[in-house]
Amino acid sequence: MTAFEKVLKAREITRPKITDYVSELFTDFFELRGDGLKKEDKSIYGGIALFHGEPVTVIGHRKGHDAGENIECNFAMPGPEGYRKAMRLMAQAEKFKRPVITFVDTPGAYPGLEAEMFGQSQAISASLAFMSRLKTPVITVVTGEGSSGGALAISVADRILMLENAVYSVLSPEGFASILWHESARKAEAAEVMKLTAEDLLNFGVTDGIIREDDIFQNVDKAIYDALTELKKKSTDELLKERFDKYRKFDERFCGAVSRA
Amino acid sequence: MVTAVEERKNKFIRYKNLRENPVKVLSGMGKTTVDAGKAKEAYTARDRVRDIADRDSFAEFDDKFEETDPLEFEGYTDKKEALRAETGLHDAVLSGTCTVGGYPAVLAVMDKRFMMASMGIEVGEKISLAAEYAMEHKLPLIIFTASGGARMQEGILALMQMAKTSAVIERFKEAGGLYISVLTHPTTGGVSASFATLGDITLAEPGALIGFAGPRVIEQTIGEKLPEGFQRAEFLEEHGFADRVVPREGMKEALTILLKLHSKESL
Numbered sequence: 001m002t003a004f005e006k007v008l009k010a011r012e013i014t015r016p017k018i019t020d021y022v023s024e025l026f027t028d029f030f031e032l033r034g035d036g037l038k039k040e041d042k043s044i045y046g047g048i049a050l051f052h053g054e055p056v057t058v059i060g061h062r063k064g065h066d067a068g069e070n071i072e073c074n075f076a077m078p079g080p081e082g083y084r085k086a087m088r089l090m091a092q093a094e095k096f097k098r099p100v101i102t103f104v105d106t107p108g109a110y111p112g113l114e115a116e117m118f119g120q121s122q123a124i125s126a127s128l129a130f131m132s133r134l135k136t137p138v139i140t141v142v143t144g145e146g147s148s149g150g151a152l153a154i155s156v157a158d159r160i161l162m163l164e165n166a167v168y169s170v171l172s173p174e175g176f177a178s179i180l181w182h183e184s185a186r187k188a189e190a191a192e193v194m195k196l197t198a199e200d201l202l203n204f205g206v207t208d209g210i211i212r213e214d215d216i217f218q219n220v221d222k223a224i225y226d227a228l229t230e231l232k233k234k235s236t237d238e239l240l241k242e243r244f245d246k247y248r249k250f251d252e253r254f255c256g257a258v259s260r261a
Numbered sequence: 262m263v264t265a266v267e268e269r270k271n272k273f274i275r276y277k278n279l280r281e282n283p284v285k286v287l288s289g290m291g292k293t294t295v296d297a298g299k300a301k302e303a304y305t306a307r308d309r310v311r312d313i314a315d316r317d318s319f320a321e322f323d324d325k326f327e328e329t330d331p332l333e334f335e336g337y338t339d340k341k342e343a344l345r346a347e348t349g350l351h352d353a354v355l356s357g358t359c360t361v362g363g364y365p366a367v368l369a370v371m372d373k374r375f376m377m378a379s380m381g382i383e384v385g386e387k388i389s390l391a392a393e394y395a396m397e398h399k400l401p402l403i404i405f406t407a408s409g410g411a412r413m414q415e416g417i418l419a420l421m422q423m424a425k426t427s428a429v430i431e432r433f434k435e436a437g438g439l440y441i442s443v444l445t446h447p448t449t450g451g452v453s454a455s456f457a458t459l460g461d462i463t464l465a466e467p468g469a470l471i472g473f474a475g476p477r478v479i480e481q482t483i484g485e486k487l488p489e490g491f492q493r494a495e496f497l498e499e500h501g502f503a504d505r506v507v508p509r510e511g512m513k514e515a516l517t518i519l520l521k522l523h524s525k526e527s528l
Binding site: 109110111112113115116117118119120121122124125126128129130132133148149152153156168169170171176179180193194195196200201204206243244247248250251253254255256 | 325326327328329331332334382383385386389411413414415416417418419420421422423424425427428429430431432435450451453454455456457458459471472473474475478479482483487491492496500501502
């Protein structure tokens with residue numbers, strides 16, 4: 001499969017969505033809504049559930065199974081309210097010592113008038129900063145398309161897992177081709193150049209593991225379970241230090257020997 | 262009665278102001294967008310350091326970096342080489358220590374002549390190193406932001422700089438450090454949505470475009486023209502996301518007061 005074929009596959013409407021993962025992998029899911037400040041943003045889906053009998057907080061981008069559902073959840077493009085809702089749920093998880101599991105599948109944060117007016121940038125940066133210090137294990141699974149800051153905002157995690165046909169990139173290949181070559185039609189070439197497949201991201205050290213899609217729910221279940229088992233052995237201090245170091249150092253091979261005048 | 266000598270002197274001062282401070286001079290002429298555009302051409306990171314740091318106080322961080330080209334993107338390293346020759350900068354951030362109105366601080370300034378000061382690994386690393394230096398030496402951190410966003414040519418590793426800089430800044434703030442973010446024209450995309458908007462105190466320059474998505478993308482998405490002044494510094498202040506809009510000529514004074522208010526001597 002070419003990189004762009006993977007992009008198309010990652011976007012397929014028939015791929016499982018967060019609501020499917022929630023019903024297949026968790027029990028007793030109780031949805032929580034709203035950011036507690038302004039409104040409910042349906043493009044972020046979240047709540048509390050049991051995972052192998054243990055309470056966890058689940059948060060993720062919501063895509064629909066058809067056009068109607070997609071319109072309702074704004075095609076998984078959150079506004080600031082969505083990220084603030086995610087932070088609210090994460091703060092709760094920290095308080096009640098629940099691990100956080102996030103599912104990433106978004107074309108990006110919504111580029112809209114209201115979103116800007118109510119602080120899209122501020123909501124995303126706050127979430128990045130907040131997650132980097134969250135005192136509970138965080139696991140992210142990239143299930144479809146992970147695009148730009150809108151994806152990153154809920155994926156600062158101890159473990160990042162990717163489905164084998166998921167993609168994760170700085171922006172869409174269409175946007176990349178449009179910005180760098182002024183030709184969005186060169187999207188397939190862009191996808192190749194961008195190195196956005198699960199294998200690429202594993203090589204970059206951005207993701208920690210690839211999940212095969214032959215038996216998708218069972219494999220995702222096992223991957224999360226294994227990661228969680230490992231993370232639960234760590235103290236909070238260890239967890240935070242390792243998370244910080246991961247983001248601080250994964251690109252250090254490019255940074256050379258630092259000398260200070 | 263103005264003598265010829267005085268007239269020449271006044272003319273020289275006007276010329277000098279125009280050259281050194283184009284925004285100030287042009288701001289009486291109407292559209293902020295025009296001013297901001299002119300500023301883009303004229304005002305470099307070194308100009309900024311000259312105007313903010315006390316005379317001869319700036320000691321530049323001399324960080325060395327490997328070439329960063331994770332995608333091996335065609336023409337990228339050549340482009341950077343050319344820009345290095347042109348700007349005298351290794352990438353889009355100039356950083357170091359200085360005093361401002363007598364108060365010591367770490368100062369980092371982004372320079373949009375260098376690929377619109379987009380954030381790749383080196384930019385992210387320089388911002389992180391500046392914050393870590395400030396943390397280690399218990400100094401306030403001042404960052405003048407300007408950026409088109411993540412540097413596309415570095416792909417996913419550019420995106421990850423958002424998480425990296427945010428984590429480092431957050432740790433600095435948690436340790437009690439003061440971070441003053443000054444948003445200048447333009448601060449958008451991945452920089453706007455990471456360290457630029459994490460300041461304990463956020464200042465913004467008049468007319469600066471500040472936002473996550475670019476105006477053109479938003480117009481295409483919503484299918485209508487954006488209102489005048491949308492995403493400008495004043496718009497941010499009005500909506501509660503900037504503490505103050507401060508004109509360039511008052512910036513040093515504002516920073517001096519803020520540093521004074523956070524200095525040990527004032528406690």
